[in-house]
Amino acid sequence: MINVKLALSALLAEIASWSSLWLLHNHSDAALFSYLAVHALASVLLALCLSPFLVSEADARRQRLPLVALMALLSYAVPIAGFFGSVIATVALHRRSGVAAHKQFSSLPLPEFDPHQQASSSRRQVGLQSFLANQAVPVPLRMRSLAALSHVSGRIASPMLRMALSDSSDDLRLLAYSMLDAKERQLSQSIHQELQALEHARAAEGGEAGPRSLQAAWALSDLYWELIYQGSAQGDVRDHAIKQSLHYCDQVLAQRPDTVLLLLRKGRLLHLLADSDGAQSCYQRALGLGLPAARVIPYQAELLFEQRQFAKVKELMRRLENQQVLPRLRPCVQYWSAP
Numbered sequence: 385m386i387n388v389k390l391a392l393s394a395l396l397a398e399i400a401s402w403s404s405l406w407l408l409h410n411h412s413d414a415a416l417f418s419y420l421a422v423h424a425l426a427s428v429l430l431a432l433c434l435s436p437f438l439v440s441e442a443d444a445r446r447q448r449l450p451l452v453a454l455m456a457l458l459s460y461a462v463p464i465a466g467f468f469g470s471v472i473a474t475v476a477l478h479r480r481s482g483v484a485a486h487k488q489f490s491s492l493p494l495p496e497f498d499p500h501q502q503a504s505s506s507r508r509q510v511g512l513q514s515f516l517a518n519q520a521v522p523v524p525l526r527m528r529s530l531a532a533l534s535h536v537s538g539r540i541a542s543p544m545l546r547m548a549l550s551d552s553s554d555d556l557r558l559l560a561y562s563m564l565d566a567k568e569r570q571l572s573q574s575i576h577q578e579l580q581a582l583e584h585a586r587a588a589e590g591g592e593a594g595p596r597s598l599q600a601a602w603a604l605s606d607l608y609w610e611l612i613y614q615g616s617a618q619g620d621v622r623d624h625a626i627k628q629s630l631h632y633c634d635q636v637l638a639q640r641p642d643t644v645l646l647l648l649r650k651g652r653l654l655h656l657l658a659d660s661d662g663a664q665s666c667y668q669r670a671l672g673l674g675l676p677a678a679r680v681i682p683y684q685a686e687l688l689f690e691q692r693q694f695a696k697v698k699e700l701m702r703r704l705e706n707q708q709v710l711p712r713l714r715p716c717v718q719y720w721s722a723p
Contacts, residue, residue, distance in 0.1 A: 390433035397426035405505035430467065452488055452596055513544050516551075518620045523553045530559055536566055538614030546615070564625040568616045571607060578603045593639050603644070609649060612656070626656050644675040648683075663687055678709045685720075 400422050431452045435612040455474070459466045512533075516526055530548055541563075548560035578600055585596035593601075608629035611617040617625040630653040633646050640646075651666030667684045671677060681704055685697045701720035709717060 390429050394426050394429035394433055397422055397429060400450040423463065424460055425465070427456045430459050430470060431456035434470065461712065466485055477569070513547065516544060516548055519552060523556060526551075526553070527556055527559055530556060530563070534563060538610070542567070564616070567614065569609075569698075571611055571614075571616060575604065575607045578607060593635065598636050598639055600665075601632040601635040605629045605636065605646070605649065608632070611655075626653055630657075642673055644670045644673045648675060648680060652683060656684065660687060660691065678704055678707050678713075682713060682716075 434455060435452045455470050459470050462469070514530055515521060515529055518526075518610065530545070533544060545560045545564045548556055549564075551557050551560070582597060582600035582604065585594065585600050586592075587599055588594075608625045611625040612622060612629065633650050633653065637643060637646055637650065647666050647670040651663045651670065654663040654666060664684065664687060667680050668689075671680050681700050685700045688694075688696045688700065698720050701717050704717045705721045706711075
């Protein structure tokens with residue numbers, strides 16, 4: 385708020401400075417000294433009056449003193465024009481900074497509540513990670529909670545099991561390790577069985593890619609992808625699983641190039657291998673063959689987001705605005721579809 389007393393004092397002092405020249409007959413040294421003294425006082429009072437409008441941010445208040453001094457010097461050095469020019473410049477600067485601050489800190493609506501999280505099982509999974517990480521909870525209770533992860537999908541269970549590997553309790557670490565090992569061993573055993581089935585199918589079909597060979601190759605691509613999806617494969621093992629899943633995926637696509645589900649998977653595998661052009665090509669082909677846009681566009685948008693092509697991301701996500709998408713994807717669609 386403007387200080388009315390300082391504003392009136394500055395105005396009266398400026399009027400008095402010019403009045404002193406007339407009262408003291410203009411040409412005397414006393415008139416000049418009186419004018420300069422009272423004009424300097426008016427300039428300082430004006431600068432102090434306008435100082436609240438110069439800088440409003442807390443981090444920039446250290447700049448206020450130099451700005452006040454500059455404002456007072458301008459008003460003192462340029463009579464009349466400097467006085468009114470300082471007022472006009474301060475008002476213009478204050479209005480401009482207010483508009484910029486309003487644009488910078490615009491508010492966004494909260495996403496809609498996901499009704500699927502009302503289920504009791506979902507609530508338990510959401511809170512289970514913090515429960516397991518709480519060292520104040522007795523170890524037997526945490527072990528029972530950890531054992532319950534055997535009935536949860538590997539995509540959700542594997543990160544929590546890996547977190548438990550660094551727990552302070554030896555029993556909890558051993559249980560988590562054994563559960564992770566059991567999941568990985570089960571997948572490895574399935575992969576071994578499918579590899580044998582692929583060899584037998586190739587032998588029975590004379591080395592050609594027949595229906596049984598393609599079925600086994602598809603199953604192998606699924607199993608290697610499951611290693612990646614569940615997070616069971618880490619580091620070099622994960623890279624090997626990506627390449628193997630892609631290898632068997634290509635074998636099936638070589639005979640059935642219009643298999644949209646495998647085209648989508650190939651795109652995701654190439655995305656993981658940082659082959660952006662190849663992944664985008666697979667996504668486009670899957671869309672062209674009739675795969676629903678809600679299943680493909682999120683991956684395309686993720687790829688473009690990593691390339692910082694935000695305008696194209698917004699354009700893609702707007703295509704999902706009137707389509708049926710997963711509830712957890714809806715807030716993302718609404719965010720990118722906002723004007």
